[in-house]
Amino acid sequence: MDRNVRTADDVLALMDGLFAPEADRWTTGGASWWDAFYADRSKPVPFFADKPDENLDAYLRRRWIAPGRALELGCGPGRNALHLASLGFDVDAVDLSPVALAWARERAEKAGAGSIRFHLGDAFALTAAGAPLAGPYDVIYDSGCFHHLPPHRRISYLALLERCLVPGGHFALTCFAAGEGGMGSELPDSELYLTGGLHGGLAYTDDELRHVFSGLTETERMEEVELRRMNDEAPESPLFGEPFLWTALFRRAAGQG
DSSP: EEEEEOHHHHHHHHHHHHSOOOGSSSSGGGGHHHHHHHHHSSSGGGGGSSOOBBHHHHHTTTTTTSSSSEEESSSSSSHHHHHHHHOOOOOEEESHOOOOOOOHHHHHHHHHOOOOOOEESSSHHTTTTTSSTOOOOOOOEEESSGGGGGHHHHHHHOOHHHEEEEEEEEEEEEBBSSTOOOOBOOHHHHHHHHHOOOOTOOOOOOHHHHHHHSSSSSSOOOEEEEEEEEEOOOSSSBOOOOOOEEEEEEEETTTOO
């Protein structure tokens, strides 16, 4: 007998267990998968290049976001964290993979960006109330983390934003786009639980992203600043960009929280 569910967190943990171990890329149990992924730095993976996302660069050039305290979720080898730090942001960066963070720290040391704080572990645990990264942050940035979450963990993700993002602050992400030229699984949420997998990551339509991030609670709205396909950047460009991804920027309404 196993009758241990009594809280919402217990339900979320129970639903985590409905996925096969090889599908787990969002908890500390998925660290070994990411370690293997990052182990060979010579692989032709576009985002292994040491250059920031083109949308992040655009937000900064247009002054849609300004230097402040920033949190990056799923920082990988640190390319976006380094860009933020180079422009005066106070940066905390989180990842599950020790191999990815070792690479990120090497890049930071080479760039003289020793002020970046890299954190190993589960972003939900590290940002829990009273935890080291509970915020508040002026900017929360996610380049490819959100689309590896199972549907029920969207609840945890929105709770993270509610805890950690300052009123008037900005949340930005890139994630797999559904439809022509996109990438990722377009299976309905319910079928993901029947198959026990995430099929490499979930694709979203623009309207689905608007629905997910339109508000942190029933009464608190998030304002859409921009939502578009990422620009296709050539390999020689100083910026990363792939059109199979969405880019989105939302602003938490000032005076809320």
